Amino acid sequence: MAGLELNNIRKSYGATEVIRGVSLSVKEGEFVVLVGPSGCGKSTLLRCIAGLEPISSGSFSQDGHDVTGATPVERGVAMVFQSYALYPHMTVAENIGFGMKIAGDKPAAITTRVREIAKLLKLEELLARKPKALSGGQRQRVAIGRALARKPRLFLFDEPLSNLDASLRAEMRVELAKLHASLGNTMIYVTHDQVEGMTLADRIVVMNSGIVEQHGAPLELFNQPDNKFVASFLGQPRINFIRISGARREDADLLLSLPGGEPMRVPIDAARATSLDSLEIGIRPEDITLSTSETGLPITVDVVEQLGNETILYGHLRDAQQMVVRLTGQANFSGGDKAWFKIAAERALVFDQNGLNIGRRSAQ
Ligand SMILES: Nc1ncnc2c1ncn2[C@@H]1O[C@H](COP(=O)(O)OP(=O)(O)O)[C@@H](O)[C@H]1O
Ligand SMILES: [Mg+2]
Structure with missing residues (x-):
């Protein structure tokens, strides 16, 4: 060969x-x-x-x-x-x-x-x-x-x-x-x-x-x-890992809420999801967008990086877990601001207590 x-x-x-x-x-x-x-x-x-x-x-x-x-x-x-x-x-x-x-x-x-x-x-x-x-x-x-x-x-x-x-x-x-x-x-x-x-x-x-x-x-x-x-x-800024509790299965999905956020539905792989203890959700900074209403996920902004073509927000959730958000273009934020965000649930990854991805794999 x-x-x-x-x-x-x-x-x-x-x-x-x-x-x-x-x-x-x-x-x-x-x-x-x-x-x-x-x-x-x-x-x-x-x-x-x-x-x-x-x-x-x-x-x-x-x-x-x-x-x-x-x-x-x-x-x-x-x-x-x-x-x-x-x-x-x-x-x-x-x-x-x-x-x-x-x-x-x-x-x-x-x-x-x-x-x-x-x-x-x-x-x-x-x-x-x-x-x-x-x-x-x-x-x-x-x-x-x-x-x-x-x-x-x-x-x-x-x-x-x-x-x-x-x-x-x-x-x-x-x-x-x-x-x-x-x-x-x-x-x-x-x-x-x-x-x-x-x-x-x-x-x-x-x-x-x-x-x-x-x-x-x-x-x-x-x-x-x-x-x-x-x-x-892989990915810069790095993917966010958020610990969650109270997630439950519904059909082939996981129903969960991020701290302070509204419920979301994330597809999982039933065969790999043997335990729902100590799950973490992986969300890339670019899969988070600004909400047009006061719904979604509340984040308090700590530090803002204005790069001209994008804006990186370093903030925290209601339970103090850190969250990085990458917005395209320029967004008017400063430290201490509170705002609402939307998560692209279909892009979210789910990791079990051993750090293995139990999300459902879609065809590329
Ligand atoms: N000649 C050597 N003798 C002893 N230890 C070595 C030697 N070369 C590399 N190592 C060790 O092997 C490990 C891997 O090194 P290396 O292959 O250079 O890593 P990387 O290129 O990923 O940074 C390191 O812990 C390093 O200290
Ligand atoms: Mg080397």
Whole structure:
């Protein structure tokens, strides 16, 4: 089978197991993004995939062949890191062509390939410059070009944009998406930035403490997270979790009220809803709108952030639980205001006492 298979990968450093049984199939040409909080094992797993780090147990196969003991070169991987460490005394062209030179490729072949890459990455004007005369984004493009030069089968990125400022990061995100579209290489990309995951991935893999919590298409994970961890990792501002009591079943729905609010009906999955104790409702800040009448859910506003194109309200419910609301456009609020809001009940998620999503899954 084409692509890369991770079969129950485990990795320990001494007594500490850092990767605790990860299995995953990566399709040929797929852009897979590993996301998760700092320290969850993303870089370790990527280094294992690269063949830079021996694994403790499990196996890798590539195109149906076992590559568990293979070197990075045998696996055909190229890696781009957060700190791109270009050779300062070499020009852009020399940096890009260096790997080919070491591998003993002919000068004419190197020149041709460097030109191709420079065109692809819009570095043509910069080929004679040294790294110190480049901006951060240009340097990162050179680092990517250097990785591309030897036509890797598998492209691995470890937080390649985290040293760049926000606007450059956004620009480079788009460049990377275009690069993947034009090259069609298999790419595995590590980031702690959920926005990069959402925008770049064909598939997001959410990691937590060395395991995979869930993987799937970005919107699938956003709309139908398996658990609270995944729900809270994707989306900014973060999803609200509201504890409720007194919920009851009616047919395939849950009837409940948020503190101080009117009753609402949320679809649940009867097979998964084994207990209605200690439920929490997950509501994304953008699924809350201002009510046109004094009905719905009363919220007292504590802090207002006016971003121009949207307004973020940080407030609390009648029982003091925190609630974040994201309104599109500009809304005239200040701290201490009380207002009524409507909740999009069909978008609400329900989590049981173990943090598992027991909401009903609709077809995407
Ligand atoms: N060479 C190493 N020796 C011992 N522990 C390590 C080593 N590399 C990583 N770790 C530990 O493994 C865990 C995962 O690290 P890492 O893969 O870098 O996480 P992430 O990239 O998700 O931030 C951390 O607790 C880290 O301290
Ligand atoms: Mg890391």
